Amino acid sequence: MPSSSRPKILIIYTGGTIGMIENPVTHTLQPFDFSHLIDNVPKVKKLAYDIEHLQFDPPIDSSNMNPTHWAEIALAIEKHYDAFDGFVVLHGTDTMAFTASALSFMLENLHKPVIITGSQLPIGEVRTDGEENLITALQVAAAVDAHGQAMVQEVAILFENYLWRGNRSTKMSADNFNAFRSNNYPELARIGLDITFNTGALYRSPSRRPLKVRPVMDLNVMFLELHPGMTDTTLRHLLSTPGIKGIVLKTYGAGNAPTDATFMRLICEAVQRGVVILNVTQCVNGGVDNTLYETGNSLAEAGVISGHDITSEAAVTKLMYLFGMGLAPDAVKHYLECDLCGEVTL
Numbered sequence: 497m498p499s500s501s502r503p504k505i506l507i508i509y510t511g512g513t514i515g516m517i518e519n520p521v522t523h524t525l526q527p528f529d530f531s532h533l534i535d536n537v538p539k540v541k542k543l544a545y546d547i548e549h550l551q552f553d554p555p556i557d558s559s560n561m562n563p564t565h566w567a568e569i570a571l572a573i574e575k576h577y578d579a580f581d582g583f584v585v586l587h588g589t590d591t592m593a594f595t596a597s598a599l600s601f602m603l604e605n606l607h608k609p610v611i612i613t614g615s616q617l618p619i620g621e622v623r624t625d626g627e628e629n630l631i632t633a634l635q636v637a638a639a640v641d642a643h644g645q646a647m648v649q650e651v652a653i654l655f656e657n658y659l660w661r662g663n664r665s666t667k668m669s670a671d672n673f674n675a676f677r678s679n680n681y682p683e684l685a686r687i688g689l690d691i692t693f694n695t696g697a698l699y700r701s702p703s704r705r706p707l708k709v710r711p712v713m714d715l716n717v718m719f720l721e722l723h724p725g726m727t728d729t730t731l732r733h734l735l736s737t738p739g740i741k742g743i744v745l746k747t748y749g750a751g752n753a754p755t756d757a758t759f760m761r762l763i764c765e766a767v768q769r770g771v772v773i774l775n776v777t778q779c780v781n782g783g784v785d786n787t788l789y790e791t792g793n794s795l796a797e798a799g800v801i802s803g804h805d806i807t808s809e810a811a812v813t814k815l816m817y818l819f820g821m822g823l824a825p826d827a828v829k830h831y832l833e834c835d836l837c838g839e840v841t842l
């Protein structure tokens with residue numbers, strides 16, 4: 497346990513708009529180093545916290561984020577887990593929901609806050625949202641309950657007025673300061689004059705075992721998003737992608753897909769080859785109910801697994817994580833139907 501009574505927070509700066517500056521030649525935004533970022537938030541010193549930081553070298557735009565970077569973040573948290581009360585990850589918004597979902601699976605038995613934030617405007621801009629997001633993320637990471645236990649014991653995204661569960665979040669806007677939302681789960685906290693935690697919604701791991709980091713992700717997974725008019729050739733080609741093990745099938749409405757014979761045959765053949773197919777709705781809100789329509793029920797009968805109300809980001813990273821543990825397809829299917837860390841309502 498950290499010895500000082502002042503909260504000890506580790507900031508892991510990966511890049512993203514929050515720390516970017518304008519390239520004088522191309523006039524595009526590009527990541528810059530942590531000292532520039534923190535120099536722009538002198539108010540941080542007013543917090544009575546012991547803050548240390550690590551930074552990606554070089555910091556990156558989150559569109560360049562990949563599972564190796566997720567492992568780097570997870571392993572840094574593991575290395576410093578006992579020495580800090582909480583962790584703040586500064587990250588670009590574009591793939592923040594994927595990183596948040598991946599970390600929630602990688603960090604098994606997490607009992608400390610991992611708060612991910614970033615901003616829509618760089619920290620050096622006069623109207624930046626980065627300063628407030630950083631300060632609030634630090635406060636959330638330091639928050640304790642009446643028993644002195646960490647208030648947040650999960651991976652969460654802090655953005656503007658809300659704290660969201662990481663593996664329930666989606667980037668909803670490219671230009672609104674409230675850029676994130678959990679469409680199927682309530683907010684973990686509301687940020688206004690006060691930080692008001694929604695205590696009933698906070699995740700508590702049922703395990704008292706020590707943190708276990710699982711940094712290996714299997715990359716043989718993909719999205720297959722249906723649209724009217726998708727040809728059999730396209731579908732056959734995608735389902736036969738060499739090495740593919742898991743597919744997030746993005747279906748219509750409550751998990752519906754065409755029932756025509758060729759479509760169903762191609763899906764059945766892929767399932768029989770051992771490809772795990774997870775049915776996730778294209779809708780931003782609600783989930784799969786494959787008992788509602790014949791068009792959804794046929795997928796279930798073909799051996800396609802219901803993703804219920806899981807987000808696309810959590811679905812694809814959960815497949816990477818389960819296959820990354822070396823599990824066989826049947827075991828992967830079993831765990832897809834389990835809620836591992838608050839990612840799905842069953």
Ligand code: ASP
Pocket residue numbers: 511512513514556557558559587588589590591614615616
């Ligand atoms: N392209 C940026 C990134 O994701 C966008 C942002 O941070 O808002 O790194």
